[in-house]
Amino acid sequence: MTSTVNPVDEHAARAPEFPMARAAGCPFDPPPTLRDLQREGPLARVRLWDGSTPWLVTRYADQRALLGDPRVSADIHRPGYPRQAPMPPGGTGVSFILKDDPEHARLRRMVTAPFAIKRVEAMRPGVQKIVDDLIDELLAGPNPVDLVEAFALPVPSLVICQLLGVPYADHDFFQDNSKVIINRNVTPEQRSAAHGNLIEYLDGLMGEKIARPVDDLLSGLAERVTAGELSRNEAAQMGVLLLIAGHETTANMIALGTLALFEHPEQLALLRDTDDPRLIASAVEELLRYLHITHSGRRRVAVEDIEIGGEVIRAGEGLILANDIANRDPGMFAEPDRLDLRRDARRHVAFGFGVHQCLGQPLARMELQVVYGTLYRRIPTLRAAVELERIPFKHDGSVYGVYELPVTW
Amino acid sequence: MKVTVDQDRCVASGQCVVAAMEVFDQRDEDGVVVLLDPEPRAERAEDVRHAAAVCPALAIAIED
Numbered sequence: 001m002t003s004t005v006n007p008v009d010e011h012a013a014r015a016p017e018f019p020m021a022r023a024a025g026c027p028f029d030p031p032p033t034l035r036d037l038q039r040e041g042p043l044a045r046v047r048l049w050d051g052s053t054p055w056l057v058t059r060y061a062d063q064r065a066l067l068g069d070p071r072v073s074a075d076i077h078r079p080g081y082p083r084q085a086p087m088p089p090g091g092t093g094v095s096f097i098l099k100d101d102p103e104h105a106r107l108r109r110m111v112t113a114p115f116a117i118k119r120v121e122a123m124r125p126g127v128q129k130i131v132d133d134l135i136d137e138l139l140a141g142p143n144p145v146d147l148v149e150a151f152a153l154p155v156p157s158l159v160i161c162q163l164l165g166v167p168y169a170d171h172d173f174f175q176d177n178s179k180v181i182i183n184r185n186v187t188p189e190q191r192s193a194a195h196g197n198l199i200e201y202l203d204g205l206m207g208e209k210i211a212r213p214v215d216d217l218l219s220g221l222a223e224r225v226t227a228g229e230l231s232r233n234e235a236a237q238m239g240v241l242l243l244i245a246g247h248e249t250t251a252n253m254i255a256l257g258t259l260a261l262f263e264h265p266e267q268l269a270l271l272r273d274t275d276d277p278r279l280i281a282s283a284v285e286e287l288l289r290y291l292h293i294t295h296s297g298r299r300r301v302a303v304e305d306i307e308i309g310g311e312v313i314r315a316g317e318g319l320i321l322a323n324d325i326a327n328r329d330p331g332m333f334a335e336p337d338r339l340d341l342r343r344d345a346r347r348h349v350a351f352g353f354g355v356h357q358c359l360g361q362p363l364a365r366m367e368l369q370v371v372y373g374t375l376y377r378r379i380p381t382l383r384a385a386v387e388l389e390r391i392p393f394k395h396d397g398s399v400y401g402v403y404e405l406p407v408t409w
Numbered sequence: 410m411k412v413t414v415d416q417d418r419c420v421a422s423g424q425c426v427v428a429a430m431e432v433f434d435q436r437d438e439d440g441v442v443v444l445l446d447p448e449p450r451a452e453r454a455e456d457v458r459h460a461a462a463v464c465p466a467l468a469i470a471i472e473d
């Protein structure tokens with residue numbers, strides 16, 4: 001029988017599984033299949049855990065165009081949305097990261113003020129003090145030590161606790177539950193239980209802030225609940241989003257960034273020998289670009305037909321925008337696989353693009369500038385205490401990084 | 410160079426302030442962009458173009 005194969009079916013039949021594995025021995029580079037797909041064309045089909053075959057968008061310019069396109073939705077409840085994992089039983093409450101405008105904008109604008117550049121700059125001396133104190137403790141403590149537990153997690157956790165008004169004493173509780181939520185391999189029941197724990201915890205805190213508002217972000221939300229602008233449940237969901245996003249990502253950048261610098265000693269030396277804020281800021285942008293820790297791709301669904309590169313994405317079809325490979329797009333960055341702290345990497349998409357671009361980016365940048373600008377100068381002999389092969393990477397995480405980084409000095 | 414901003418589209422990322430502090434600021438109440446200088450001097454043109462290029466909400470327009 002002769003039949004012409006529908007090109008869409010043909011794509012789907014060849015669809016490789018997503019997420020893909022990184023190459024052995026290349027823990028800092030995106031999976032080689034992503035590179036091949038980027039070279040071959042702007043769009044490819046990939047196969048997810050549930051058998052669905054959304055489009056994968058690999059090139060920098062296309063990703064920016066689509067993430068800035070109102071015909072593209074971030075609403076996880078729309079049919080066709082490419083889910084990372086099964087929906088937990090009973091559904092899930094999600095804050096604005098998985099909603100569209102105008103609802104997204106309404107909620108996001110309630111928490112944008114504390115992340116404005118001037119407000120974040122005013123926090124810099126406090127963050128410097130947190131970093132200095134933790135380094136003092138590190139130097140006075142056991143050697144070797146796990147940098148993740150002793151430094152990379154405490155820095156952003158202390159900072160976000162202060163900003164939100166969450167007691168740091170509860171850090172084991174919220175860090176453990178966050179870890180479950182961002183692990184790709186847990187069951188839907190486990191994920192939903194961890195999410196439930198955090199919602200319950202934040203709801204309790206909201207109760208306290210409603211009764212006795214103080215000067216912190218959660219109290220700001222509490223006042224809106226009292227004024228009837230926001231439901232208490234919406235406020236708790238927002239608190240959970242900010243708490244998770246506020247410490248997990250930055251912690252991974254600190255530990256993975258340090259390891260990448262150990263593997264590029266000449267680049268580490270640049271940071272060890274400088275106090276130039278411009279070089280430090282440039283180093284932060286380049287490490288964000290090069291490491292791209294949110295390696296599960298931005299997830300979206302088309303709400304109208306969209307033409308791209310001669311192909312039509314149909315309304316209702318899922319999209320995965322692999323920002324990690326866009327940050328290595330040779331059409332955008334010369335010699336993209338070279339870590340070069342002096343290059344101008346500011347156009348990277350490590351924080352995404354479009355209306356959902358990271359709310360916490362000014363804070364994350366400032367924290368990373370303080371950390372990268374201080375840690376290696378204060379401990380010039382800092383190095384890994386084990387071989388690269390023995391370091392456990394978060395291949396199973398929706399945010400990439402290392403579980404442990406034993407260091408010595 | 411003439412610059413305009415669209416405050417309704419702005420998502421308060423602060424990227425324009427980082428790129429060109431003399432030209433862009435943010436409102437205290439919600440971090441939304443405020444245009445300080447609608448006709449920046451030539452030596453600021455490159456920074457302003459960079460701001461428009463990195464604005465995630467495409468809220469900055471430039472006319473030469």
Ligand code: HEM
Binds near residue numbers: 241250
């Ligand atoms: C280096 C650290 C960080 C990285 C790499 C990062 C990355 C990202 C990315 C890629 C997105 C876009 C998601 C999408 O488009 O689907 C995002 C959104 C978001 N991030 Fe971050 N983030 C970091 C730090 C933070 C911090 C410190 C906070 C908060 C305190 C934060 C809060 C958020 C929030 C609330 C959103 C949702 C924004 C929206 O939907 O409008 N992030 N982040």
Ligand code: SF4
Binds near residue numbers: 463
């Ligand atoms: S860069 Fe764009 S979105 Fe960000 S604050 Fe400036 S105008 Fe608003």
